[in-house]
Amino acid sequence: MAEHLNVDRTTVARWEIGELTPLPLKQPALAKALAVTLDRLVELLHDGADTGDASCSGVPVRARVTMSGAGSVAEIRATAQAFQTADRQLGGGILYESVAQYLSQEIGPRLLDPAGGPDAADLFSAAASLTEIAGWMSHDSGQDDRARQHFNRAYRLAKAADDATLSGNACASMAHLAVELDQADDALRIASVGLGCTPATEGTKQLIARLHAMRARAFAIQVNRTSCINALKLAERVLQDASDERTADWIAVFDEASLASEASLCFMQLAEYSEAELRAKEVIRLRSGDRVRSRAFGQLTLANVLLRAGRVEEAAMLGQEVCMLTRSLSSARVTRRIHDLAGALQAVSSGPEVTEFVALVQPIAVEERRTTAWPV
Structure with missing residues (x-):
């Protein structure tokens, strides 16, 4: 199990005796290895935490009750990076x-800790960042209501930390969600x-470029x-x-790949398919390795560009590749x-490539999108 979860054997042993519990990042894989649901695993961990046997952060109980300030922020940073990866x-x-x-x-109780000291603002910034990550995961799960709520909290936590840059970062995420929902006026505001x-x-500079995008x-x-073109040029100039x-x-x-992704969607919306194709191919070239989702988005954008340009079979074959x-x-x-x-492909063609792609897609469930109001 240790090898499967990419941890030391001693770590697994400490889990077993209740001295340590898995980091949240490890829990989905651990639940699968134990043949239980993630909810059930969380219940089991909570039961252990309630008896004082373990913490929920992978930090021994003795360390957890005294951890605050810079040490706490460093732990949150490492956890956030692991989650993002x-x-x-x-x-x-x-x-x-x-x-x-x-x-x-882990984070909520620390925000209320009166011993937070001079690092309290850094702690609020850390909380804002991880809350924003939760927002993106909600959006990626199809829960846009919940995503908006997390972005709202992230924005307010950044304000509480008096962190102007992080406030701008939360605005970039909210603007992106507004764009995804076709709410252009809200996104601009x-x-x-x-x-x-x-x-x-x-x-x-990267954040400013993102906001222009x-x-x-x-x-x-x-x-x-x-x-649109003026805003893209501003983003390119700042990013350079x-x-x-x-x-x-x-x-x-x-x-560069992030901007290429946004630019390809812009040019597709403007029906400038040659430029959209170039930008989408740039995304695919730059997004390889562990960036599975980003690469898939690039491929799907390219497939839609090909479809709108009348290259139906190519679009269907690329769709099949994304499914795999x-x-x-x-x-x-x-x-x-x-x-x-x-x-969209089914509406224009019944060719073998389209038929094969549709057959691959049919078993894949899709959730209905739900939305609420913006906080700013």
Whole structure:
């Protein structure tokens, strides 16, 4: 089991005697290995925690009750990075419950700890970042209501930390969600708020580029080509200047592939299919290895571009490739886009490539999207 979960044997032994419990990141794989549901595993861990035998963070109880300030922030940072790495490979559907547990049982109590001391603001920033991660996992699971609530909390936690950059980061996530929901006016407003509060200091250029890219996406929805292209050019210019810059703490990475992904969607919305195809292929070239979901999005964008350009068979074959690639990925966003592509292809062709793709898609379930109001 230790080898399967990529941990030391001594770690498993400490789990068994109740001295240590698994990090939330390890719990989905552990539940599978033990042939129990994740909910059941969480119940078992809670039972142990209630008797004082173990903590829920992978930190021994003696350390947990005294941990605060810089040590706590460092632990949250490491956990957040581990969650993000796994999320890229597995999708938010598998990991959300573990993140939610970590937020409620590890971070929440620390925010209320009167011994937080001078590092309390850093702790609030850390909490804001992980709350935003939970928002993205909710969005990836198809739970946009819940995603919006997490982004709302992340924004307010960043404000409580007096962290302007992190507030801008939360705005970028909310603007992205608004774009995904075709709410262009909201996306423009939220992205503008983010640009207004993000300082032009060391470490913020990627975030500023991301906010401009969100404005470009919103303008594309409105079919405002001039404003869309201008916003994309701003994003490109800022991102070029960020090439040697270390991103500020807790800020999401927005790199060349990220911008190419947003640009390809913009040009597809504007019906400029040649440019959209070039940008989508750039995403696929840059997103390899462990970036399974990002690569799938790039492939699905390219498939939709090919479909709109009349290259139906190529689009269907690419759709088949995505289905094979994402078998182990739990992402409602990917699933929804696969279903949308299958429906669009079926409407224009009954050829063998389309028929084979539709047959692959039919067993894949898709969740209904639900939404609520924006916090800003």
